[in-house]
Amino acid sequence: xxxxxSIKTSGGDTACYILELQKISKSFGLxxxxxxxxxxxxxxxxxxxxxxxxxxxxTLMNILYGLHRANSGEMLVNGARVKIKSSADALSLGIGMxxxxxxxxxxxxxxxxxxxxxxxxALLSKGRISTANKLKELGQTFDMEVDPYVLVSDxxxxxxxxxxxxxxxxxxxxxxxxxxxxxxxxxxxATQLFEILDKLxxxxxxxxxxxxxxxxxxxxxxxxxxMRGGEMVGHRKTSDTNPQELAELMVGRKVLLxxxxxxxxxxxxxxxxxxxxxxxxxxHKVLDNLTFQVKSGEIxxxxxxxxxxxxxxxEILAGMRKPDEGYFEILGKKIDHETKVSPFTMRENxxxxxxxxxxxxxxxxxxxxxxxxVLGFHNTEMTGEKKLLDKNHMLKHTADRMDEYDIRPRNPxxxxxxxxxxxxxxxxxxxxxxxxxKLLIVGEPTRGVDVGAIEFxxxxxxxxxxxxxAIILISVELDEIMGLSDRILVMNKGQEVSTVNGDDANPKDxxxxxxxxxxxxxx
Amino acid sequence: xxxxxxxxxxxxxxxxxxxxPLMLCAMAGIFSERSGIVDISLEGKLLSGAFVxxxxxxxxxxxxxxxxxxxxxxxxxxxxxxFACITHRGDQVVSGVAINFLASGLxxxxxxxxFKRGGQTPTLSSGERFRPIELWxxxxxxxxxxxxxxxxxxxxxxxLLVYVALLCVPIASFILYKSRFGLRLRAVGESPIxxxxxxxxxxxLRYRALIVGGVFCGIAGAYLSISHGANxxxxxxxxxxxxxxxxxxxxxxxxxxxxxxxxMFGFLDAITSRLQDIDLPLIGEVPAQLMSAxxxxxxxxxxxxxxxxxxxxxxxxxxxxx
Numbered sequence: 001x002x003x004x005x006s007i008k009t010s011g012g013d014t015a016c017y018i019l020e021l022q023k024i025s026k027s028f029g030l031x032x033x034x035x036x037x038x039x040x041x042x043x044x045x046x047x048x049x050x051x052x053x054x055x056x057x058x059t060l061m062n063i064l065y066g067l068h069r070a071n072s073g074e075m076l077v078n079g080a081r082v083k084i085k086s087s088a089d090a091l092s093l094g095i096g097m098x099x100x101x102x103x104x105x106x107x108x109x110x111x112x113x114x115x116x117x118x119x120x121x122a123l124l125s126k127g128r129i130s131t132a133n134k135l136k137e138l139g140q141t142f143d144m145e146v147d148p149y150v151l152v153s154d155x156x157x158x159x160x161x162x163x164x165x166x167x168x169x170x171x172x173x174x175x176x177x178x179x180x181x182x183x184x185x186x187x188x189x190a191t192q193l194f195e196i197l198d199k200l201x202x203x204x205x206x207x208x209x210x211x212x213x214x215x216x217x218x219x220x221x222x223x224x225x226x227m228r229g230g231e232m233v234g235h236r237k238t239s240d241t242n243p244q245e246l247a248e249l250m251v252g253r254k255v256l257l258x259x260x261x262x263x264x265x266x267x268x269x270x271x272x273x274x275x276x277x278x279x280x281x282x283x284h285k286v287l288d289n290l291t292f293q294v295k296s297g298e299i300x301x302x303x304x305x306x307x308x309x310x311x312x313x314x315e316i317l318a319g320m321r322k323p324d325e326g327y328f329e330i331l332g333k334k335i336d337h338e339t340k341v342s343p344f345t346m347r348e349n350x351x352x353x354x355x356x357x358x359x360x361x362x363x364x365x366x367x368x369x370x371x372x373x374v375l376g377f378h379n380t381e382m383t384g385e386k387k388l389l390d391k392n393h394m395l396k397h398t399a400d401r402m403d404e405y406d407i408r409p410r411n412p413x414x415x416x417x418x419x420x421x422x423x424x425x426x427x428x429x430x431x432x433x434x435x436x437x438k439l440l441i442v443g444e445p446t447r448g449v450d451v452g453a454i455e456f457x458x459x460x461x462x463x464x465x466x467x468x469x470a471i472i473l474i475s476v477e478l479d480e481i482m483g484l485s486d487r488i489l490v491m492n493k494g495q496e497v498s499t500v501n502g503d504d505a506n507p508k509d510x511x512x513x514x515x516x517x518x519x520x521x522x523x
Numbered sequence: 524x525x526x527x528x529x530x531x532x533x534x535x536x537x538x539x540x541x542x543x544p545l546m547l548c549a550m551a552g553i554f555s556e557r558s559g560i561v562d563i564s565l566e567g568k569l570l571s572g573a574f575v576x577x578x579x580x581x582x583x584x585x586x587x588x589x590x591x592x593x594x595x596x597x598x599x600x601x602x603x604x605x606f607a608c609i610t611h612r613g614d615q616v617v618s619g620v621a622i623n624f625l626a627s628g629l630x631x632x633x634x635x636x637x638f639k640r641g642g643q644t645p646t647l648s649s650g651e652r653f654r655p656i657e658l659w660x661x662x663x664x665x666x667x668x669x670x671x672x673x674x675x676x677x678x679x680x681x682x683l684l685v686y687v688a689l690l691c692v693p694i695a696s697f698i699l700y701k702s703r704f705g706l707r708l709r710a711v712g713e714s715p716i717x718x719x720x721x722x723x724x725x726x727x728l729r730y731r732a733l734i735v736g737g738v739f740c741g742i743a744g745a746y747l748s749i750s751h752g753a754n755x756x757x758x759x760x761x762x763x764x765x766x767x768x769x770x771x772x773x774x775x776x777x778x779x780x781x782x783x784x785x786x787m788f789g790f791l792d793a794i795t796s797r798l799q800d801i802d803l804p805l806i807g808e809v810p811a812q813l814m815s816a817x818x819x820x821x822x823x824x825x826x827x828x829x830x831x832x833x834x835x836x837x838x839x840x841x842x843x844x845x
Contacts, residue, residue, distance in 0.1 A: 067720065088722030103717040105710055107837075116710050117721025119703040127703075 018043035018206050019175055024073030026059055033059040035230045046207040048217040051227035052250055057210045061177050065097045066090040096173025098164040100180045106153035110146055114167045138169050142199045158189035177208040186305050187511030194220050214243040228252055259458040264486040266295035270331055270439050270470035277325030278312050286312045288494040299471040301485025305514050309494035310474045317441050318353040319346035331438055347376060352432035356443025362428040365417035370398040372416045373431050401430040422453030443474045478507050492516040532676045534793050542789025543688040547743035548767030549781040550695045551736035557776055558732030559712040559838045563619030564604050565740060566764025567626035572597040572744020574630035577644040577755035580651045589749050594741030601737030609729045612842035631757050642757040653682040653750035682750040696778040708732055712836030715843040725843050769822045772833050791818045
């Protein structure tokens with residue numbers, strides 16, 4: 001780290017900025033992630049940075065926190081020019097960060113996690129006591145007390161986030177960067193987080209809030225900067241702007257924030273789930289007595305904080321896992337613990353599956369696009385008439401789908417890993433929809449997908465529904481669930497909390513249900 | 524009864540001798556694996572340590588120089604492993620196997636070049652080896668029944684390196700769980716990015732873990748050739764590095780548990796060598812080859828599910844890339 005106070009910056013007014021970035025640029029190979037970024041942050045404010053996935057927000061914050069090194073540009077903290085070469089430099093300048101994917105070690109206690117990096121001596125004994133005391137003090141000041149001796153793996157996501165914030169504060173952070181902090185929270189937890197952020201602001205901490213959610217920017221920030229395609233495209237005082245303006249700045253054109261959806265015309269029952277239950281490998285009950293139905297021509301949304309049984313439910317329906325209890329009927333075909341199933345037989349039952357983790361279950365990233373386009377359909381005409389795989393046929397099939405779904409770049413021979421998130425997802429969607437499934441299981445269809453592609457995928461799902469497909473949609477994004485679903489089933493701890501009509505749903509009630517509080521109880 | 528008592532004592536005594544290199548290598552394995560580096564190269568480090576120890580002891584006549592040489596050679600191998608898979612993010616298993624091959628070949632070639640005895644080193648005189656140490660009060664305790672015998676036969680009378688190995692276990696445990704270095708070491712094996720974002724260098728931390736492992740393996744190597752044995756014989760490590768790695772897994776990457784696993788392997792080894800020429804009731808005479816294969820067979824049986832699910836460090840085997 002190098003602080004050079006002798007170099008004065010051009011303007012005399014820089015002193016009131018706690019943090020200033022000048023002409024920051026960063027590229028990864030040929031991709032320019034950040035282009036000439038300027039940013040000024042006033043001390044003691046909450047400053048929002050908004051942009052789509054891939055707009056370069058995280059890269060910029062990682063530069064600020066020393067995880068990446070900028071190719072060019074200057075950084076000033078309290079008016080003094082600084083070089084941040086590592087997180088240690090950032091921490092010593094009072095910059096702390098709460099990452100999107102928490103940097104906590106599940107097998108460690110809260111205390112061990114907080115101590116890591118500033119243990120207060122070669123042996124731990126002394127630091128343990130002082131850190132525990134410090135945690136208690138901070139917890140009281142900011143209203144977020146946490147038991148230092150529990151394992152992080154035993155905490156829920158909201159509490160883990162508190163640990164992250166406490167960790168940064170304990171390191172003496174005066175500038176706190178939060179990267180997409182509400183992505184994993186229930187609406188109630190998000191509200192609590194905002195209360196904490198308010199408290200931080202009152203106590204003189206400057207907060208940088210990175211998000212792609214407009215509502216959050218409007219709710220909590222003082223100022224907002226908008227990024228698009230690696231560039232800073234605007235700065236606004238939050239009180240002087242509105243969501244529509246911000247959305248247009250983010251995307252660069254007028255956008256439909258909600259896809260139009262005609263009324264559903266449900267027909268016969270396509271999926272009938274009865275008393276479904278299953279256990280994790282450690283013997284915990286992860287699905288508990290789940291009963292519901294999905295009709296042809298409707299979308300059933302499954303809402304819930306991630307890790308409340310959605311994943312096992314999807315895996316069972318897709319044939320990747322067997323139910324331990326109960327059964328389900330797909331188009332009249334009964335499947336229970338005894339039935340021999342596999343994803344392959346499920347596909348033969350006219351089921352499409354868009355998995356929630358496309359990198360793990362949807363694509364083989366090291367394979368080329370045309371190979372991914374036929375994955376799981378090797379025995380169908382997608383690979384040609386012959387017994388052996390017909391490469392030319394597959395290439396043509398893929399090129400056709402790429403035209404149909406506007407997948408870019410239009411190169412069937414490109415590795416799946418070379419496509420952007422949105423285009424990768426389109427490959428999966430194109431593959432799964434090609435055989436006109438009667439039942440579609442969709443998990444997190446727009447995770448890590450840009451706004452333009454979200455619009456496209458949502459339209460596809462509605463269209464498919466209107467053609468008479470039954471769709472079960474699992475997503476942690478409440479907006480997505482509410483925008484698309486005709487009925488919404490809310491899950492908590494593997495159980496159904498309640499099922500509500502899509503038109504009657506509102507985020508507040510859904511949030512309460514996601515936390516396990518059913519409607520009757522809350523009334 | 525008395526006969527059985529002494530038989531047991533001698534078996535345990537032999538167990539300790541055989542388990543010593545296992546313990547040291549297991550502690551080495553725990554350090555590197557807890558830092559996230561797969562350490563299949565324990566075998567190679569052990570072998571090169573053994574060779575250098577015997578060579579230097581034979582050339583200079585000093586056990587201490589032999590020990591220092593062994594440690595240096597083993598640490599050098601560790602650094603090579605680190606250079607390949609920390610600095611250059613190579614595959615840790617491939618790099619480990621390469622080191623094992625390197626050690627296996629290099630020790631024989633250098634051995635032939637220096638001593639011209641087909642890869643062996645000359646037999647060391649007793650001054651050039653670590654000799655058994657008589658502990659205090661052995662004679663005084665001789666008159667106490669049972670305890671006196673246990674003290675004389677089992678506890679006293681080992682070479683210094685056996686006691687060093689026994690000490691290494693609590694020391695390793697202390698470092699891992701009570702020190703700053705240990706906390707960071709465990710953390711880097713679970714989530715290097717968390718360590719990085721806490722402002723601690725992942726690279727340097729992993730190198731240090733490998734160096735500590737190198738020191739332990741070096742001592743183990745010296746034990747083989749200038750304490751337990753009296754010269755270096757080609758391939759004298761004979762899979763002990765792999766057995767130690769199995770002990771690490773049995774021990775769920777915890778020093779004390781791995782220590783017990785080492786003793787178990789040592790015990791198997793000790794009794795098999797005693798049972799080789801004896802007619803066992805019901806079974807008859809067991810072929811010697813089968814008996815010496817027993818520890819390996821046990822390893823396979825135990826590893827295939829008898830010890831419950833091992834929980835390795837989460838980030839093991841994955842090179843860290845920002």
